[in-house]
Amino acid sequence: MDVPQLLEAAALLVPEDVADEGDVTVSDVWECLVRDEWEVAIGLLEECGGERALSLEFWEALAAAAEQLRLERSAAWCRWRCYEARCGVIRADLTLRPVGEARRRTPFSGAGVLRPMWEIGNRTPAGEPTLHVAALWAEFVPFVEPGGRATVRLAPLDRSGWQNLRPGQVITMHEDMTVAGTAVVLDVRCPVAG
Template identity: 50%
Template sequence: MNVAELLSAATDLATDGFRTDAGLTVDDIRRDLDLTEWELALGMLVDVSDEYPQPVRFWQLLAEAAELMRLDRSVAWCHWRAYEAVNGVIRADLALSAPEGGGRRSAIPGTGVLRPMWEIGHRTSAGEPDLAIARIWVEFASALEPGQQGSVRLAPLTPQRWRHLTPGDLITMHEIAAPIGIAEIISVLPSAPS
């Protein structure tokens, strides 16, 4: 399929009530598709609000279109959202420790490549924290600098271990032994319809 066909197929798969964070609907996107505004249409489609979860195939089609347009960050985002469509969404407000307080000395890249460990409330049989791994996607920025705070999305390696979390819960980020950040859960949403 070409870009137009992929974007049109994704638009056709959009669930009832589809709305972007900016309030745009499927009709707005179809108008841009008719005007051959492929990148604009892709941008609107990937901006779908978390309140309107889309099926995995929707995100796969968008990833293919973004690949054809050579939009690497959009490709990564669509793959991320496909993962969320299967496993649910975990958003959190992450505050990184400052380097002088034992925190990271380099920024967290924004595109989900860092896989730190998290203390999420589980214990080993010896009573020690049983850490879990989750990738981080930094929202609204290309990176999260040391000592800064920002919104992140988490993609757990074992999603079922994270199902007990609710908004307001605090989890601790680890990279080695010492904690390097605290995150407050903002929202936990279920997987998308199939």
């Protein structure tokens, strides 16, 4: 499919009632499509997706359109949301340790590149904490600085150890054996059905 077809397919997958007063609506998207404003339409559809649980098909169509338009960050974000539609959502409020208290001395990209280890409360048979790897996407910021704070989304490489995670739980991030930061779990949601 070409970009307009992909965007039309994505727009058709957004329920009409997703917008509240003052929010972006599907009608806004259709207006952009009529004017061939594809990049704007992608941005509006991403907003329609917001925190709503939209289908895998929606995010796949949007990712394919962004890839065809070479919108790398949008494509990466939509692929991330494809993962969340398949596997579920984990969001947390992360605070990194400042320079001098952890290994990190420079900011890292918030676009899902970093794959730190997380201590999430699981233990080995000997009682030692186990670490689990999860990629990290920082919401609304391109980079996270040492000592900084951001709302992050986690994509575990193996979801099997993460079933007992609950909102309010404190988890720790590691880039080596020292603690790189702490996070309070905000939200844990199951995959989108269908």
